[in-house]
Amino acid sequence: MPDTNKLSRRRFLKATGGAATAAALAGCTGGNGEEETTTESGGQEETTTEQQTEAEDSGNELSGSVFQRILSGTVTTLDPVAATDTSSGIIIQQVFDCLMSYPDGLPTVENELAADYEASEDFTTYTFQLEDATYHDGSAVKAADFAYAWERLAASENSRRAYFILDSIGIEHETDSDGNYVPGSLGVEAASDTELVVNLKEPFHDTLEMLAYTSFAAYPEGIVGDIEGYDGEMEYTEFASKNPIGAGPFEFAFWEKGTAAAVSKNEDYYGDVAQVDNVRWQVIEDDTARYNYAMNENADYFGLPTAQYDPGKVQVDNVDEFGREVGKYGPVRNGKTVNYVGVPTLSIFYVGFNMKKVPKPVRQAFAYVLNQDQMVEEVFKGRGSPAYIFTPPTIYPGGAQAAESKVEADYPYGVAETDIQAAREVMEEAGYGPDNKFEVQWTQYNSGTWEEMAKILRDQLASAHVDMKIEKADFSTLLERGRNGQLEAYTLGWIADWPAADNFLQLLNPPQTNTDQTGPISYVNWTADNGDSYQKATDAYQQVVNNPAPTDEAQAVRDEAYVEIEESNWDDVAMLTIYNRKDETFWYDSVNIEPFGGMGPSRQKLNNVTLNR
Template identity: 55%
Template structure:
């Protein structure tokens, strides 16, 4: 999940033959949501389907008294429009209200049909034909048809409100026309309704992750013409009303209310085409301060389920985790507790598909310094000391579950080949590489490491690294900046080193490794994906050649996959050589659930991709 401007990636594709993605993470907050924002008691506008009222944070802190409403905590949301949302908090609610053709059931990464009943693919892998479920209803009572998907996909491609146009135009690569500047020509996309229940989509070239992309909520169905933000549709309502007050989807819950900094509510949709919800609704208390989340959810037991950031690292005790088994998907299952309130909670720990890293601006930080930092960083120590074991050591940018060959191949390749020490600190080598580059006690190198202000863990990791680098003739200072400021500085090339991460858009290595494709790391050009300014070196040339191999083998065949896998590993090794991206850790997402809740385990796509219609509530204690 990414946070991005609406990039025009077609021009990039024309230049490189490749696919690109967004600039940074929506969930890019250290992986543990360690927000330092202070919750305030102010009046906020509350938006509902029928009216506008004001509610205070204090009022919203009173949990729902409805015994069959699921009570949760969420962070600050930005929109309820599936094509505009780029943050995890909004996506969590959108997932309950909107349905798409495909879905990741319970956030497991094996994609399944949702509003689609079946699909076929042409022999050349360029034409996808979907048969829709008949009788599926939107929340306004109209039936979901292929024409609704044509409209919804056109909004995704053409609306000024879309932040995900590249998903359909470039990542999937649906055939379309462009103007002289390479911009999409509205209405030219090859998505057609053959009849009410048959949708056809034609690609300009094959793409190996089409179905996985279509499971993203950006591809959700909306009633045709409901928002007037594209040519040919006046719209039943303004975009503002749709995105804040009256979103209409075909999901298991209908929208009730959303107050920006206080709460959001949805209710059971009785006519849902799938498994109707067991709960009457879901209520999210919106909070930004980790301590407030901890008090609300753990001390006072006002939330039914908590996720890692809602039981912040400062209050977390890993000795209270009792893992009883590990299931076939690698999820650790057991208990956590007792908590401050005396409760023993059900525990699930899931290796999710995300990577967190230190990025280096190659123009500002010499290769020797970057290599010294890699020698100094002990990833295992960082995970255990800073994150209290709430993560996995990272040596590749590609997460273990989607690395070529899987987690075992990931570990074997790292143990045998990572040049800077596997779970160890090698300060002698750090000093040696610095001396060879001309540095010493009287000639130290200084650089600034910028971390986002909302994280309490990245500064701690920075201090750990800073103290080690001091003995390798490097003075590293740590600066904090608001997340948006960090991104703005990065795009301008005004960062020396920085902390960021990436959560999957779709579960394939190219969704991650595009960030180290050298032409897309140049901040002097438009549409950069990262801020490394990495080009011209022998390693960068290897990475560029490997990326071309990925793009030249896009088909969903075993032969093409084998060639892509070879190229993915080559890109990882090229990055190891120049260390523009220093892997830090992979996220390990956790859920803590009270005994009265029966909820399916979530998978590697993380909890924000899970729907709550199969959650059951017993008698609260």
């Protein structure tokens, strides 16, 4: 039987290129991807007062100690298979448990609801023994619950992550003549109440890492009836918004959409019972309002908007083996010096283009004028590193040095420079000019810092015959419009679901970008009609799919394909990369909390947090 800790450590080092450069993120994200943004936007101090009053008047009172936090984005659902945004995932992480987990957000998987496991020699069959655990309703966690929950992930109309289980990890299943999943055919068996057998079509290099994602969480069999064979013990909307039942260290307390959410400790948790009675999140999308809320000490743990951030106030006392910078920051506006952690995360923040609506010359013009280095230093105040490839450098084939060499040798639009002349030329070759400008709509989340970057691009592009209009939208609206194919140029980020290049490059697999289909993973609509490298990218990603094994031979094939996908994106500019973020979080001395790891704060469970007040 594999040694879980050794296997995790080996994979971690392979993924990151060394302990000192540990990094990772979690799924689709807006301005920052986590609870608090690293960006700045306009706003009035009164916003905080209004939101505080609304929450206080809601009637949702919590008894006992409360760990106060902030969410910068709207929670959309509490259903693990439906959630794609980070704010929802943060709550789900506390309420639901999976077979595996990333302790404190470190990219080293460990057992969670899995007490033990065995893998077959060919890595196609995994047998899990379950912990003696109960759900929040008092019922026992059983292997059949996983079979049911994963069937929902594969077959429910509410699932947004079916490709995780059917394609990415590739659990055995049948398809019909149109290639659609045949309900009930999933290769997951409850051999007994405590033994779960999982059969893969072929070995997958990050099986355990995938099973730590909250889409694979357990909940009672038959709780909702959105798949064949189940009528449901409750209505779907009740489960997804009012009564989510999991086996996590916290039970759901309340959720007021757009205002606040809270969880309360699970006294019967099979692991470490929470030290705090409650965790409460205030939802504040405006950066200035979030800053005021934290400075008034209404939040114990928070981020600082870039407008109020001063890199000169960071004092790093220690950099640990995982690359986490730990120290102090201050004084802040209220005179306090707060605790600080900065973690380089496996993240990518980018501009995506709906290629059906934005022609290639326009996309290339964007690439020529964008100076990533300038944006990171002048706009984002050095809170990250400039990105010229979509894969975070530490998990690029060959590591960060190989990524840097590739960019220096082959990036076609200029590294650390703005080339307005080249942008103008590519537009004029396409027939555009002073009297025939191309109009493009830029849509971003509510962030003044990203708007500052947008204005720089807008002014530069004006000299290259591109008329760029800027609009802002809340995160959930932006995602909805993206799924419906209504965006033109848009800003988003990606946080690692598992620490491997294919987790990022799946966003550049052309067939998965079609907004005419259900659940596109990105919104660029990359086809042969709008991209010269469409077929190259499609074929390369198929090579990744065809060589999923955890072997050196398969890894070599995947690595070659990863590079081809990056080159294809450079050629067609489906997505224009901006930067890889360093997550920075701050907290008052009243809180004792382990620094989060490279998977980011959204992956950190909070049952070991203590309060000193």
